[in-house]
Amino acid sequence: MNSMLLEQHEENRMQHFVSDLLRYEDALVEPIEPEGLEVLAPPDVQRALGVGEFSRLGFGTALPPGAQRVGLEGDWLDRFARLLGGQGRWTRRVLSADAKMPSDPERVLGHELVLDNATYRLLGVAPAWTRYLIMDFRASAVSDDKRDFIARLGVNLATGALPDVVIKGLRPFLDRLEDDVASPVEADLPPMWDRARVVELVAKALPPRLDVALDPFIKGLRRRLDRDQDRLHRYHNDLYHEAMRRALVLPKGDPKRVREDQRVEAIAREYRAKLDDLARQYATRVTVEWVQTLELVMPVHRLSVQIRRRKADRTIVLDWNPLARRLESPVCEATTGIERPRLVCDDALHLVVPAGLAPCANCGRPFCRACHPALCPKCGAAV
Ligand SMILES: [Zn+2]
Numbered sequence: 001m002n003s004m005l006l007e008q009h010e011e012n013r014m015q016h017f018v019s020d021l022l023r024y025e026d027a028l029v030e031p032i033e034p035e036g037l038e039v040l041a042p043p044d045v046q047r048a049l050g051v052g053e054f055s056r057l058g059f060g061t062a063l064p065p066g067a068q069r070v071g072l073e074g075d076w077l078d079r080f081a082r083l084l085g086g087q088g089r090w091t092r093r094v095l096s097a098d099a100k101m102p103s104d105p106e107r108v109l110g111h112e113l114v115l116d117n118a119t120y121r122l123l124g125v126a127p128a129w130t131r132y133l134i135m136d137f138r139a140s141a142v143s144d145d146k147r148d149f150i151a152r153l154g155v156n157l158a159t160g161a162l163p164d165v166v167i168k169g170l171r172p173f174l175d176r177l178e179d180d181v182a183s184p185v186e187a188d189l190p191p192m193w194d195r196a197r198v199v200e201l202v203a204k205a206l207p208p209r210l211d212v213a214l215d216p217f218i219k220g221l222r223r224r225l226d227r228d229q230d231r232l233h234r235y236h237n238d239l240y241h242e243a244m245r246r247a248l249v250l251p252k253g254d255p256k257r258v259r260e261d262q263r264v265e266a267i268a269r270e271y272r273a274k275l276d277d278l279a280r281q282y283a284t285r286v287t288v289e290w291v292q293t294l295e296l297v298m299p300v301h302r303l304s305v306q307i308r309r310r311k312a313d314r315t316i317v318l319d320w321n322p323l324a325r326r327l328e329s330p331v332c333e334a335t336t337g338i339e340r341p342r343l344v345c346d347d348a349l350h351l352v353v354p355a356g357l358a359p360c361a362n363c364g365r366p367f368c369r370a371c372h373p374a375l376c377p378k379c380g381a382a383v
């Protein structure tokens with residue numbers, strides 16, 4: 001039930017997007033039932049989308065008569081990208097938010113920040129502006145069929161947090177178009193990151209998020225591959241044993257026996273070839289492409305937190321987002337992972353997930369992967 005609702009919701013979003021885009025490009029657009037659009041397209045739209053002057057597009061499970069199905073599958077995203085050209089690849093939004101932080105920020109912090117080997121103390125909370133970069137990527141997995149996925153990666157440029165849950169919670173606010181407020185002065189905003197820093201972050205943080213997005217698809221593929229391998233094995237196994245049985249009752253050197261032996265070999269050969277075919281059929285290539293970036297400017301409540309480990313201390317900042325109504329977790333400074341708890345390293349008081357302070361695979365001594373991203377400092381083994 002839930003997934004059906006979600007599907008319907010997604011389809012309507014697609015229909016809205018296409019309808020807005022086509023109107024923006026001066027097409028005449030009329031909604032038709034069920035879940036479709038009737039379009040009168042000017043020549044450049046016809047060219048970009050590969051449709052005629054009059055066309056009907058369908059977005060639901062049932063199509064209006066004569067409609068083409070539009071969805072994430074197939075090449076529709078490419079066609080819309082062609083229509084958009086370079087426009088809309090980078091947009092900026094300034095949202096307002098006046099929600100107050102819950103009256104007990106210590107408690108909010110206690111929920112979000114779990115440190116296994118250090119203590120911390122809330123120094124203060126102050127209103128501030130932040131800037132998020134919210135990047136959308138399209139991943140295409142091509143095997144015996146082709147599927148497209150959208151992965152979203154958002155980073156808070158003030159704190160370096162990668163607040164997946166907060167970014168998800170912002171989605172309804174991003175869909176609204178009328179809310180923008182005046183931008184604060186640049187000096188009140190965290191500085192824009194340079195390209196190299198963003199690229200480095202994406203290289204680290206995107207792959208694990210893509211794995212999550214692709215997981216159901218890969219699992220489905222693996223299930224089908226297992227099933228097909230089983231079927232192949234059963235079929236050839238039966239043939240093989242049948243041929244063996246026939247061969248073994250015949251005396252060696254008998255021409256009939258030779259023929260049966262050859263048949264046994266041929267079955268084994270065919271089985272191996274069929275297995276190779278299957279492997280080729282299911283081999284999956286994933287390509288990733290950046291689609292768009294949203295620069296989102298909005299007010300937050302900024303918490304200053306002092307981390308203490310042994311005799312050392314360090315102050316970090318974490319933002320509470322008033323639209324998502326959540327405190328953002330600190331980023332793992334070694335892996336960009338978001339799983340909890342965090343551990344604090346001795347030398348620089350980096351906050352890392354447990355894997356970021358794991359023992360060296362070679363010498364067994366633990367070390368911080370944020371301090372030493374490439375080599376173990378004790379034995380020099382590569383990470
Ligand atoms: Zn080592």
Ligand SMILES: [Zn+2]
Nearest residue numbers: 345350368371
């Ligand atoms: Zn460290």
